[in-house]
Amino acid sequence: MTTILGVPSAVLYGQLLLGLINGAFYAMLSLGLAVIFGMMNIVNFAHGAQYMMGAMGAWFLLNYLGIGYWWALILAPLAVGAIGIVIEMLLLRRLYKLDHLYGMLLTFGLALMVQGMFSDWFGSSGQPYSIPQALMGGSHLGFMFLPNYRAWVIAASVVICLGTWYVVERTKLGAYLRAATENPMLVQAFGIRVPRMITLTYGAGVALAALAGVLAAPIYQVSPLMGADLLIVVFAVVVIGGMGSIMGSILTGFLVGIIEGLTKAFYPEASTTVVFVVMAVVLLIRPAGLFGSKPEAAQGQPQSSLSAPAPSARTQSLIFLTVAACLAAAPIIVYPGFMMKAMIFALFACAFNLVAGYGRLVSFGHAMFLGSAGYVCGHVAKIWGLPPELAILAGTATAAVLGFVSGWLAIRRSGIYFAMVTLAFAQMVYFVALQAPFTGGEDGLQAIPRGMLFGLIDLSRPANLYTFVLAIFLGGFFLIMRLVGSPFGRVLKAISDHDARAQSLGFDTSRYKLVAFTLSAALAGLAGSTKAIVSQIASLTDVHWSMSGEVLLMTFLGGVGTLYGPLVGAFIVVAMQNYLAAFGQWVTVIHGLIFVVCVLAFRRGIVGELIEFWHRRRRAPAATQAVLRKVAVATKE
Amino acid sequence: MPETLTVGNLEAWYGESKVLHGMDFSVRAGEVVTLLGRNGAGKTTTLKAIMGLLDKRSGSIALNGREIIGAAPYDIARKGIAFCPEERGIFASLSVRENLLLPPKVAAGGMRVAQILELFPNLKERLDSQGTKLSGGEQQMLALGRILHTGARILLLDEPTEGLAPVIIRQIGRTITELKTLGFTILLVEQNVGFAAGLADRHYIVELGRIVEEIPGAAFEGRLGSLKNYLGL
Numbered sequence A: 001m002t003t004i005l006g007v008p009s010a011v012l013y014g015q016l017l018l019g020l021i022n023g024a025f026y027a028m029l030s031l032g033l034a035v036i037f038g039m040m041n042i043v044n045f046a047h048g049a050q051y052m053m054g055a056m057g058a059w060f061l062l063n064y065l066g067i068g069y070w071w072a073l074i075l076a077p078l079a080v081g082a083i084g085i086v087i088e089m090l091l092l093r094r095l096y097k098l099d100h101l102y103g104m105l106l107t108f109g110l111a112l113m114v115q116g117m118f119s120d121w122f123g124s125s126g127q128p129y130s131i132p133q134a135l136m137g138g139s140h141l142g143f144m145f146l147p148n149y150r151a152w153v154i155a156a157s158v159v160i161c162l163g164t165w166y167v168v169e170r171t172k173l174g175a176y177l178r179a180a181t182e183n184p185m186l187v188q189a190f191g192i193r194v195p196r197m198i199t200l201t202y203g204a205g206v207a208l209a210a211l212a213g214v215l216a217a218p219i220y221q222v223s224p225l226m227g228a229d230l231l232i233v234v235f236a237v238v239v240i241g242g243m244g245s246i247m248g249s250i251l252t253g254f255l256v257g258i259i260e261g262l263t264k265a266f267y268p269e270a271s272t273t274v275v276f277v278v279m280a281v282v283l284l285i286r287p288a289g290l291f292g293s294k295p296e297a298a299q300g301q302p303q304s305s306l307s308a309p310a311p312s313a314r315t316q317s318l319i320f321l322t323v324a325a326c327l328a329a330a331p332i333i334v335y336p337g338f339m340m341k342a343m344i345f346a347l348f349a350c351a352f353n354l355v356a357g358y359g360r361l362v363s364f365g366h367a368m369f370l371g372s373a374g375y376v377c378g379h380v381a382k383i384w385g386l387p388p389e390l391a392i393l394a395g396t397a398t399a400a401v402l403g404f405v406s407g408w409l410a411i412r413r414s415g416i417y418f419a420m421v422t423l424a425f426a427q428m429v430y431f432v433a434l435q436a437p438f439t440g441g442e443d444g445l446q447a448i449p450r451g452m453l454f455g456l457i458d459l460s461r462p463a464n465l466y467t468f469v470l471a472i473f474l475g476g477f478f479l480i481m482r483l484v485g486s487p488f489g490r491v492l493k494a495i496s497d498h499d500a501r502a503q504s505l506g507f508d509t510s511r512y513k514l515v516a517f518t519l520s521a522a523l524a525g526l527a528g529s530t531k532a533i534v535s536q537i538a539s540l541t542d543v544h545w546s547m548s549g550e551v552l553l554m555t556f557l558g559g560v561g562t563l564y565g566p567l568v569g570a571f572i573v574v575a576m577q578n579y580l581a582a583f584g585q586w587v588t589v590i591h592g593l594i595f596v597v598c599v600l601a602f603r604r605g606i607v608g609e610l611i612e613f614w615h616r617r618r619r620a621p622a623a624t625q626a627v628l629r630k631v632a633v634a635t636k637e
Numbered sequence B: 001m002p003e004t005l006t007v008g009n010l011e012a013w014y015g016e017s018k019v020l021h022g023m024d025f026s027v028r029a030g031e032v033v034t035l036l037g038r039n040g041a042g043k044t045t046t047l048k049a050i051m052g053l054l055d056k057r058s059g060s061i062a063l064n065g066r067e068i069i070g071a072a073p074y075d076i077a078r079k080g081i082a083f084c085p086e087e088r089g090i091f092a093s094l095s096v097r098e099n100l101l102l103p104p105k106v107a108a109g110g111m112r113v114a115q116i117l118e119l120f121p122n123l124k125e126r127l128d129s130q131g132t133k134l135s136g137g138e139q140q141m142l143a144l145g146r147i148l149h150t151g152a153r154i155l156l157l158d159e160p161t162e163g164l165a166p167v168i169i170r171q172i173g174r175t176i177t178e179l180k181t182l183g184f185t186i187l188l189v190e191q192n193v194g195f196a197a198g199l200a201d202r203h204y205i206v207e208l209g210r211i212v213e214e215i216p217g218a219a220f221e222g223r224l225g226s227l228k229n230y231l232g233l
Ligand SMILES: Nc1ncnc2c1ncn2[C@@H]1O[C@H](COP(=O)(O)OP(=O)(O)OP(=O)(O)O)[C@@H](O)[C@H]1O
Pocket: B014, B017, B019, B037, B038, B039, B040, B041, B042, B043, B044, B045, B046, B086, B191
């Protein structure tokens, strides 16, 4: 048997082929993302779900209607594309004038809804889809065996990619698309129906994802979550390549697939994380991406920010003390387990809000801080047998370091790219947690001892534990409150509103961002460590991307950029989890629905809307009087 | 002679701020008419309002007697009006040829591409370069050229001479004269009074979003004094 650099050549070629196949899917998906982003400025977070719908569509067609692969290749993309068109006309259309992040949040919500519904109907386990008759078998190439279906997928994807490239770069229709990407108003003034073009482009991009899904069905297992994890890798691909160029997306997709394949051959342990490492390297040396030339789109206007002034210091302390008293008294009527869980998540959400709300750096990866801190805290308490205060300190410190490193890389980008980068790093941490020996893999760390706090206070006694959690929450919250009101907080806010201006005033904006991000990570880690001590478990759930989504949900529902919004949001979401647990997957659907409704109807969140309402009412009499005075003057003239 | 474009009591807003406060003017078939005025007077806004590029506007814009203010932006061009914007709007991701051919035909009788290239010979050798790699003057020619093949008979030109060398300004002047002899109706926004004087049949002075004066082309020289006052020259 021949070997190449110590690896049997058959294995190497096999892994290369696998890499090429994966690369084909990365290319097709990142291509669609790039086309959609170019036209609509929306990062289509539903892309993975739509890919899944393509594969699922093929499966349903076969198993319920007896319609085979070749027809599915046409019908499934058409159907999913049609759904995409409806989504664009009903929902996305309302977002074009808003910050790009809202598009990302809305499509994230849609993805959750679709994935939740399919999981409910279908179960989350994978189903096989057999290779069509005509493509069974394979051929010996002398150096390796090439299954026909895999050869077909590679050929088909190359044709699809080049076809898309040709249409966009070389045809009249493509010229319209490119022109509308640059200046939709002017293109409209030439008599081209840009809104309809946008609708059709989204439909086509979505259909492309579904087509990739059908191609994937016989290779990967068909399951409701098959698109979610894939999409995160595709986001990393997009960051590596930059979304500016079609050919760039295609090449980067295949390149990343091949790198993955090679890694699997030579160093399999790193094969799931290598993409993210490549992303980090690219961020270091070429932050705009390999093919990215377009400078970062300027951040949109600060939308729906609060016009209300901050309350006075006295009012603020008063509110804080009231909340503290309520939380302290709550166990009399509310189940303490619920209260502790809610307070921990509230701290997590407040920490998230520090960067997302005040720094406008919306991270999609905050679960990495919660989860990794939980693991470290659990490990220190259980395996090293250290007291809880040291375990929590260790967990918090780990999250801070992780936050510093990932933040140092991520703040090179802003807006949607920042979101994608943090999501990708969190996924890397997830894979590490899945594979590393000390995390317990799928089982997680169990039976973490609560121990004696400072050697004196027995945390296994419920009242002590409750007081302990309360103190941590209030401490963390107080810190954030003071921070937001401090000069540091005000500079952070100024930077988020207008980075360039703050920079020209001499502020080292990236240092402020980095400090805020690290602090936020540390506080999220404090929440995660406390969670490990309280629940006595550290598990993969806490590092999973869905946890990052949950903290986003809490914060946006409650009111991003408000002090108490995340607290309210966390209590609502945790209550939903407790009381709606019987509905299974529908909880995910409801989460998704809340995202959609929040983005469309109340972007300030519950607390934000309340503050706004309150202030409008107090201002209203004065404003009415002014109008009346004007009218009186006008009639006199 | 029938009026071609009649604007009546046109008001327009950017968000909450009102910029046009009742513009009244008309352009008759085959005329060259200018809108003159200081920076920020509302000239560009008027053209944009006619093209339907603003969120909010009211009043009347009639094309050959037919009201078009309610039409969707993509429909206005199809009624035979073409727009050449102030910042020229050459697309960077399109070649010169693609830029030239981008606006779709809206009526029969547009110029042939060969004819346009005869009008602007500079573009001929540059057809395959990237649109924004052209010089400022060439970009202006491209921006003018691309609206000539659509068949639109009314041209709205926003400061075609801005930032260009005198030679090129003269070339563009000749082109506009030629377009006039070809029967195009032209609404021209200008800051360059000398340039406008030689071309236009009539002039309107715009100030603070209103027409404050109409000056026939023949009377232009005599009114230069009051004009300078208006334009702050
Ligand atoms: N996009 C916009 N948003 C808000 N206000 C605007 C916008 N564009 C123009 N304005 C304002 O509208 C007014 C009229 O602007 P307009 O561009 O029509 O002026 P103009 O007469 O074309 O000036 P110039 O000769 O400098 O081109 C100005 O006060 C300007 O500040």
